[in-house]
Structure formats: structure tokens, C-alpha cells
Amino acid sequence: MPLTKSKGDMYPWVSHKHTHIGGECPHKCSYCYVDSRRFGRPARYRGEVRLIAAEFEVKYGERKTIFIEHMNDLWAEEIASAAILKVLEHCAKWPKNTYVFQTKNPARYMQFLSRIPEGSMLGCTIETNRVIPLEVSRAPSPYFRVDAMGSLPDTWRTFVTLEPIMDFDVDVLVEWLERIRPEFVNIGADSQGHHLPEPPAEKVRALLSRLSADGIEVREKHNLGRILGA
Numbered sequence: 001m002p003l004t005k006s007k008g009d010m011y012p013w014v015s016h017k018h019t020h021i022g023g024e025c026p027h028k029c030s031y032c033y034v035d036s037r038r039f040g041r042p043a044r045y046r047g048e049v050r051l052i053a054a055e056f057e058v059k060y061g062e063r064k065t066i067f068i069e070h071m072n073d074l075w076a077e078e079i080a081s082a083a084i085l086k087v088l089e090h091c092a093k094w095p096k097n098t099y100v101f102q103t104k105n106p107a108r109y110m111q112f113l114s115r116i117p118e119g120s121m122l123g124c125t126i127e128t129n130r131v132i133p134l135e136v137s138r139a140p141s142p143y144f145r146v147d148a149m150g151s152l153p154d155t156w157r158t159f160v161t162l163e164p165i166m167d168f169d170v171d172v173l174v175e176w177l178e179r180i181r182p183e184f185v186n187i188g189a190d191s192q193g194h195h196l197p198e199p200p201a202e203k204v205r206a207l208l209s210r211l212s213a214d215g216i217e218v219r220e221k222h223n224l225g226r227i228l229g230a
Contacts, residue, residue, distance in 0.1 A: 003058050006067065011186070013219075014100055017067040018058060020087050023049035025071075026078035027104055027139040031164055031194040034071055045071055051083055062096035073139075075103035081111070088115045102161065104139035107148035113156075121183075123159045124149050128166040129173045136196070142176075150179040163188035163221065167199045174210045185211060188221030201228050 006014040022044050025032065035041050044052075049072070060066060068074065068091060074084060091099050095117060102123035103109070109122055116122070126142050139145075152158060160182045162173075177185060187204075190196050204227055211218050 003060060003064075003066070010070070011067065011100075013065065014067045015065045016060075017070045018055070018060075019069050019071045020051055020055040020090065021049060021069055021072045021074065021079070021083070022052050023047050023072070025049075025073050026076040027073055027137055029137040029139065030135065031190055031192065031196060033192070049079060051086065056086070056090050060091070060094035060097055062094060065098045065100060066091075067100045067102070069101070073103050073105065074101065075105045075108040076139075077105060077108070084108075084112060085115060088112065088117070091117050091120075104137070104145060105148075106145055106152075107140070109148070109152065113153070119157070121157045121159060122149075122152065123161060124180075125161045125163065126176070127162065127164060128168040129176060130166070130168060132166070146176045146180060149182075158182045159184050159186065161186040161188070164190035164194070164196055165199060165204070165224075165227075167197045168203070168207075170203060170206050170210065173207060174214070177211065177216060178214060182216065184217035184219055186219045186221060187224055189223045189227050191223045198227060204228060 003016050003018050006017050024046055025034070026049065034045050068087065074087060099117050099120040100123065101120060102125060104125050106122070106124045124145050126145055129142055132142065149158060149160070158180060160177060160180060162185060165187055189198065204224070208218055
């Protein structure tokens with residue numbers, strides 16, 4: 001799969017995306033957007049996690065913002081360290097790009113900070129401050145994700161994505177985000193009707209107001225309008 005231009009509502013600030021990994025993400029989130037209600041999961045993303053050799057021949061060029069492994073979680077515990085290093089080495093061949101990484105296991109960032117290309121953006125998904133049942137996601141607890149993100153050196157650019165946002169406690173979630181102090185926070189809703197426990201509109205508005213007052217930039221995704229009634 002060649003380097004592709006980023007389209008749709010994922011991240012307007014990302015110019016391109018690319019994935020080196022096939023197989024099913026170990027976190028097995030019930031709301032995974034890789035699954036299509038009409039066509040199911042593409043064969044490329046079924047089965048055991050594996051590297052796809054041809055993807056390491058893709059040339060990135062320069063002056064792009066590239067989301068790496070948008071169809072999987074490169075930093076999941078089940079991903080071999082050698083595979084992570086190979087992906088990072090591929091990115092390092094084209095240092096004049098900004099690489100975007102996102103995970104639900106940010107503690108693993110710490111093991112590879114010396115190998116992640118300078119200027120990369122390190123992101124984390126946090127759906128709620130509450131416990132997420134295993135049948136919804138096998139990813140590490142949101143609490144541990146926040147702890148890891150808050151421990152990253154200030155020299156790294158970080159962001160947080162609250163999507164699909166689930167019901168939460170305003171004071172706790174704001175405190176978590178204040179601890180991380182990300183460059184910005186993306187907020188989005190479930191787009192495919194997975195019957196997740198969603199927050200009421202007034203709670204989301206309270207969160208937006210508190211983050212704005214704290215000087216934390218919020219980037220609302222279009223699908224958040226369904227919750228807000230906009």
C-alpha cells in the first residue's frame with residue numbers, strides 16, 4: 001500500500017498516512033474503525049500481527065505530516081520491539097517530515113524515545129477516566145495511559161484524542177489533561193453506533209469550557225455534533 005493522502009474526518013492536520021503492520025490490533029476494541037459494518041474487516045488486518053515487507057520500500061519524501069500505523073497500534077505490548085525499531089528506522093530515512101504516532105499504551109514510548117524521529121508527535125487515545133470493560137477494549141487502563149503521558153519529557157510534542165468519548169467525570173478528566181498538558185486535544189464521538197455509554201451534551205460542554213479556560217486547545221471532530229446537538 002503506497003503512502004496515501006489523508007482524507008475524511010480523521011485528522012485534518014495530517015497530510016498522509018501509512019501502515020507497515022498487518023493483522024488484528026491486539027487491543028481488540030469493539031468500536032474499532034477498521035471494521036466495516038458492510039464489508040467486515042479487510043483481510044490485510046486479520047490474523048496474527050505481522051510486518052508487510054513491501055511497505056518498507058515506500059519512499060516518504062519530505063515536508064509531510066504522516067500518521068504512522070493508523071490501522072493498528074504500533075506500541076501495543078504484543079508488538080515485538082524489533083518490529084517497532086524497523087518502523088522507526090524507516091521513518092528516520094526521511095527526517096524532514098513530521099511523524100504522528102498514536103497509542104493506547106504510551107508507556108512503551110519511553111523505551112524508544114532515543115529512536116523516535118526528532119519532532120514527532122506522540123499521541124494517546126483516552127476515551128474516559130472510568131474503567132473500560134474488557135469486552136469493549138483490552139487496552140491498558142486509561143489511568144495508566146495518563147500516567148505514562150504525564151511522564152514524557154516536556155521536549156516532546158504530545159496530543160490526546162478523546163474518541164470515541166464515553167461518559168466521564170469532568171473534574172477527573174480535566175485534572176488528567178492538565179497533568180499531560182498536551183499541545184491540543186481532539187474530541188470525537190462514536191460514528192458507527194456501537195452503543196457505548198456516552199456523556200450528555202451538558203457534560204461535554206463543561207469539559208470544553210474547562211479546557212478552554214486552562215488554555216488547552218480543543219479540536220472538535222464533526223461527529224461530536226451528534227452529542228452536542230449541533
